[in-house]
Amino acid sequence: MIKKILIANRGEIAVRIIRACREMNIRAAVVFSDVDRTAMHVRMADEAYALGGNTAAESYLRQDKILEIAGRARVDAIHPGYGFLSENPSFAEEVERAEIIFIGPPAAAIRALGDKTAARKVADRLQIPTVPGTNNPIERETDVFALADTIGYPLLLKAAAGGGGKGMRVVKAKDELSNALRIARSEAKSAFGDERIYVEKFIERPRHVEIQILADRSGNTVYLGERECSIQRRHQKVMEESPSPVVDAQLRKVMGEAATRLVRSVGYTNAGTVEFLIDAHGKFYFLEVNTRLQVEHPVTETVTGIDLVKEQIRIADGIPLSFSQSGIVANGHAIECRICAEDPENSFFPSTGRLARYVVPQGPRVRTDNGFAEGDAITMFYDPLMAKVITWGSSRIEAIEAMRRALSEFLIHGVKSTIPFCQFVLNDEDFRKGIFDTRYVDEHFDFRKLRPNKPQEEIAAALAAVLLNRKVRVQAERQDANHNGVHSRWRRMKLDSYQ
Amino acid sequence: MIKKILIANRGEIAVRIIRACREMNIRAAVVFSDVDRTAMHVRMADEAYALGGNTAAESYLRQDKILEIAGRARVDAIHPGYGFLSENPSFAEEVERAEIIFIGPPAAAIRALGDKTAARKVADRLQIPTVPGTNNPIERETDVFALADTIGYPLLLKAAAGGGGKGMRVVKAKDELSNALRIARSEAKSAFGDERIYVEKFIERPRHVEIQILADRSGNTVYLGERECSIQRRHQKVMEESPSPVVDAQLRKVMGEAATRLVRSVGYTNAGTVEFLIDAHGKFYFLEVNTRLQVEHPVTETVTGIDLVKEQIRIADGIPLSFSQSGIVANGHAIECRICAEDPENSFFPSTGRLARYVVPQGPRVRTDNGFAEGDAITMFYDPLMAKVITWGSSRIEAIEAMRRALSEFLIHGVKSTIPFCQFVLNDEDFRKGIFDTRYVDEHFDFRKLRPNKPQEEIAAALAAVLLNRKVRVQAERQDANHNGVHSRWRRMKLDSYQ
């Protein structure tokens, strides 16, 4: 039985897993880099082990150190979270070789589905529709050009080892291809250490919809409905919801069963996500499998009432699922906003700094999965995700209004954040009607509309600034006066002593 | 249509109502006493109006000022919250006379059910079982003694105008009666300005179970299941849950229908709660009606998904309920802990002070309805309730484990709180099995068991205290050294200048 878990991650997801451990009376051990010595995941853990270093490569990606610590700490299992080592099949293998439970799918299943090219082959074999394109990474530029002519533009270039939209490039026309290919390869190399690229048809107006699955070690596989993840910036998700405004019960069943069939075929266990695109005609295409917990898992938890992290731990411990497909009922609507340290007024550039003020929302229908506290620093070393806000409503519009309310309470001072962007989306009529696709940011978003249009607030800002300015000046004058006072006294003392 | 609401309350419930207003795009105006100028409900409101004074009588109970402000602020409606003016029928009347909507039942319904004696008469007429006792307040001590002999001991003395357990006294035997009567009258007078007392049979091993109802202005009345509120200290609820471990579907229906019949009979609208006792044999007795929102309303919201505050506002605005009795489905289990500034090691005495540290729990399955922030003061003027933590689980035990986790994150430094008491209860085997009644605190609770039994934490406390002690000493020495340094420099300067 799992009594102690090593969490090989940081930030909000490490905190999320610690909380699940607490509720299951499991001891939580964590690892940390030098800058993370006082990070929230360390503060909340039961045990903490230094990795040294600061960059991901020096710390959270160091398989050797993590395995050594797991042995020393005598943990029963390792939870990799998302990112870092979570989808690395050789790490999963090494963990299992050390007779420690890897909280995730078997290495073979990661290998079979984690690589996009391999996963597409499986899907093709099972006759699950895929996006037209290559099943193999293409090495030579001339081959890319030849294929492009077959499929037709626009094209999408994707890193074979990528994920979360990293290393993706759209190529609109032939004359952009050569340059785009170079950048995509360079990014893929720097992000994943693997510059292989593959090429596919770019689906226009696609919605990104994914199916959450759970598979236990007794052969039960279920799907937990879908997540709509079309609101993306830089090809990365920033707002997600469940259910999707375009998925009805019939489509949910077809996609859910396709996802189940896919993971079953490779002996998959634990949690996983099968990503699809849905085009303007409601046709879906298999995209890839994320063989791990997703960032956006809370929206599924919120509507189904099923705790995915606890289920991951139970499955890894050999416990069968306590519910069947028919027992999974989605209730109401959930939305998530990712609160990232980025500047939406400046192309979502990362924003670093110290959190001078950091107040997270509270109250009804709000869940905040958060990895930082006031006074903490946001460094350039890791992912800019600070927190996720999840709201629930009995209807989609109630969830949206709850999110508007929650974000109005979220106070961050010290770094820029995606909050104004999320507020823009929540106020946008098309979004509120459910009409959007993955091109939403390119087509709808105007950073000049981010600034709030509230004249009374601006007047209040002006007056408060004047009053604070005067206060600072008065204090400075008082200090000067005191200094003069000291000087005078000192002069007087000299006079007294020596005259 | 309601566009602006005046909230005639403070603390967590005022904040709760502000949040509902935000989500409904209604402007929220609040009132405040002198000490509350920077209280959370003022900070979060759109508009704020000074009442002056500090005690409740000087501020939040001043009907005249509140009505004057409501007129000046041109609000459409007043929400009274709980406590203060919420169950005062003449205030409701005055509000209506000023052509402002009172967000609560009509004055006549408050009058018919708000007084316990009147409410019992209604219940008797409808053949809803009540606890044996008097329907009228008893004035003369000799009459009390005579009645006591008829009913038999133990007896319960209750303030006619009381609520929330205030002004209640158990009398175990005849020789205690005279003294208890004196104290009960004095407390009733000081708390409610009404010293009338009534007398009833004290039900042994009773569980306090209450039914939430909603009634719109179109004649629809529904019940939203029950709340179990037997964990009480000083006859006041401190932990509540829904559903109750002792209420099955059949009993829920019978009690729910009794509650509905009762409120319907007096033309009740808006939210209300019908309180019952359930004895050891599962027999229920009508106790009283709270003609307002309850402190513990979030547990019902959490399992039903219905937002009671929003429904209150919609009903007051004349909008019919959007669901029928059969549409109300309870999902999973919710528990609430009241976090009060009280010392559970010292008879739950109120504890005042400044919140040097105040960190509320976050993350999955936790809702915190909170009225304070770090740096705020807890004064002696008002109710000691600081926050409510509500957790949800698919099972009762999952909700309990989530609450244990949540309370372990709730950090309060500066005042004592009920957190250690709640932790005691959450760890208690009888509570975990669902075996408890309103005598739980008297019979199970031992304040000497409140201190955590965690040797490693105590060692950590000792070492941290030593290290902080040394740091303070070193800093003090350094300051002394600096002072000496200044002196030396000053002496040197003198020497330089004048030798």
Added chain:
Amino acid sequence: MAKDETGFIPMNPNQYLASFGTSVYTVTLLDDNRARIDDEIYLFDLAETGQGQVSLKLNDAVFEISAIQHEDDSEDHLLHVRVNGNLYDGRVEDHQALLKRNALQRGQRSTSDQTVRAPMPGKVLRIEVSAGDPVAAGSGLIVLEAMKMENEIKSMIAGSVKTILVDAGRAVEKGEPLIVIEPG
């Protein structure tokens, strides 16, 4: 871990007595990251967080700690230490403090009269005892009204009422002495 502390004075300036509940720990700081606590040596690392708290690593275990001085109890320098949210009350005495305490204890008769203080601000409603009355542990002494409730303050020890320091009707501050009980 509980030890008899009477008369024990550490001679090492890096040695401290930390009293928490019924336990008394002898803590010796060996260097910047090693301490001996009673008979065991621990590796430690104390890091301040941005929130005015500290994160203490003790061997591999990690604790989130914040400490404040008890406000209305300045006479004995009680520390409230929160470890992972749990409260530990205690005090720390170093070489100098212990020397001072020892000298004080020698110099004056150790009296154990107990001063009953107001646990909150409020109004004295009734005084239920008179000077000289015998009291049992747990028997009522005085009734305070605060936050709309009557709160009966009880004696923690058996003995007799030595002095009554307040009158009925009087408003009292938190921590204000109300009654002195002489044990016996």
Added chain:
Amino acid sequence: MAKDETGFIPMNPNQYLASFGTSVYTVTLLDDNRARIDDEIYLFDLAETGQGQVSLKLNDAVFEISAIQHEDDSEDHLLHVRVNGNLYDGRVEDHQALLKRNALQRGQRSTSDQTVRAPMPGKVLRIEVSAGDPVAAGSGLIVLEAMKMENEIKSMIAGSVKTILVDAGRAVEKGEPLIVIEPG
């Protein structure tokens, strides 16, 4: 509310210019709770909260406000003011500051060269322009790598590249000048 601020210097030491976005407010503090903002008189009450914020009452409306000085932009004393969670960037100038600014503007040629700064710490991957190159508003200048992403920094104005201050491969700090663009 937007006014031409050129050359306007308040003669009253209680008068300030507050510039927020495209609006410039003339704020005169009349006494401790009255201010004239442009042509309107407001009753105000500023109260500090325990959290280092202020609660500002402006007539009957109430705003929760926190303000910090922009860290890496010390040259123009930009204030970040959060009102009810929304961000307002601006600056305040009093009598003295305005006199000083006016003197400065008379003394030196007003140059509007734009310095492009690093919006985050990172590594310069590529420089896409050379000195003298014409640039359009929105055209790419330099590619920074940070947080595992490539970030192309674009010109905000049309003009030409005056100076390139960094080399490819170089690590840069947040706010560090990268390129100077001459408008035109």
